[in-house]
Amino acid sequence: MSIAEQIQQLKKEKDAVILAHYYVPGEVQDVADYVGDSFYLSKIATTLTAKKIIFAGVAFMGESAKLLNPHKRVFLPDATADCPMAHMIDTEKIQQIRAEYPDVAVVCYINSTAETKALSDICVTSSNAVKIVKKLPNKNIFFIPDQHLASYVAAQVPEKNILLNPGFCPRHHNITASQVALAKDLHPEALFLAHPECPSEVLALADYVGSTSGIIDYATNTAAEEYLIGTVVGVFHELKKRNPHKKFFCVNSGQICVNMEKVTLEKVKSVLETECNEVFISEKLQRKAMLPLTRMLEMAR
Secondary structure, eight states: OHHHHHHHHHHHHTTHHHHHETTTTHHHHOOOSSSEEEHHHHHHHHHHHOEEEEEEHHHHHHHHHHHHHHHHHESSSSTTOOOGGGGGGOOHHHHHHHHOOOOOOEEEEESSSSHHHHSSSEEEEETTTHHHHHHHSSSSSEEESSSHHHHHHHHHHHTSSEEOOOOOOOOHHHHHHHHHHHHHHHHHEEEEOTTTTTOOOHTTTSSEEEEEEHHHOOOSSSSEEEEEEEEEEGHHHHHHHOOOOEEEEESTTTOOOOGGOOOOOOHHHHHHHHHSSOOOHHHHHHHHHHHHHHHHHHHHH
16 A cells, blocks of 8 residues: 555544645645645635644644634644744834834734734735735734735735835745846746745746745646746646646746655654644634634635
């Protein structure tokens, strides 16, 4: 019996469901019950009947699933798989901004810790950030932790005063405009699709800007045969699955999320067998951090 077959058998025995982000390795996506971006997986997490959730992703994703499913058991295949950007904000900065701008709304990208969510007014994902910020009554918006997604939202919602925080995703932050120009020279027929976590000068060169699911849908529904992809290479698995006759290229060689790569088939099998790496959140933190997430799901409808 293959390891993938063993995982399928263990899921049934353990009454478990596997959620996988588009950035984890392709073979892990293939054994998952649901594969998607953060927003899709957040919505799915609220509808599940299985008693156990195996979240093939990084720490904040497991925390979000636990916040939305406090009575289920949530596990991570690798407890050390984390997101550097999720920690690029401190409580003192949030308190300082609240003191300076009494009417401010603290808008928290879902790529953040439960502690940061608990200090925020509402969460957003890359696919709903513009929509939600437009709906908020507040003029001043402190967008945390990602500076690049914040800048993208600011450009789309000029009527708001978007206050930036200096956080970033290393994989997207290191994609440069000069690299895009060189890649375009190498692949002149390719459309450039970029994630809004990329710097603004990179987004200015894009034919399309959107979330991972948005990038996949655009490449699938557009007639072009070649695409430059400005996000983590894990997304290539779904792109190629849906578009076997199209070609996809990276902008640089560093578009690999080392934390997402920690999530392997062997670790998925192990966590099902041993029920290790369970996500625990205190009841007090649970109550505070769940509010911004539920507000996001309500406002994004």
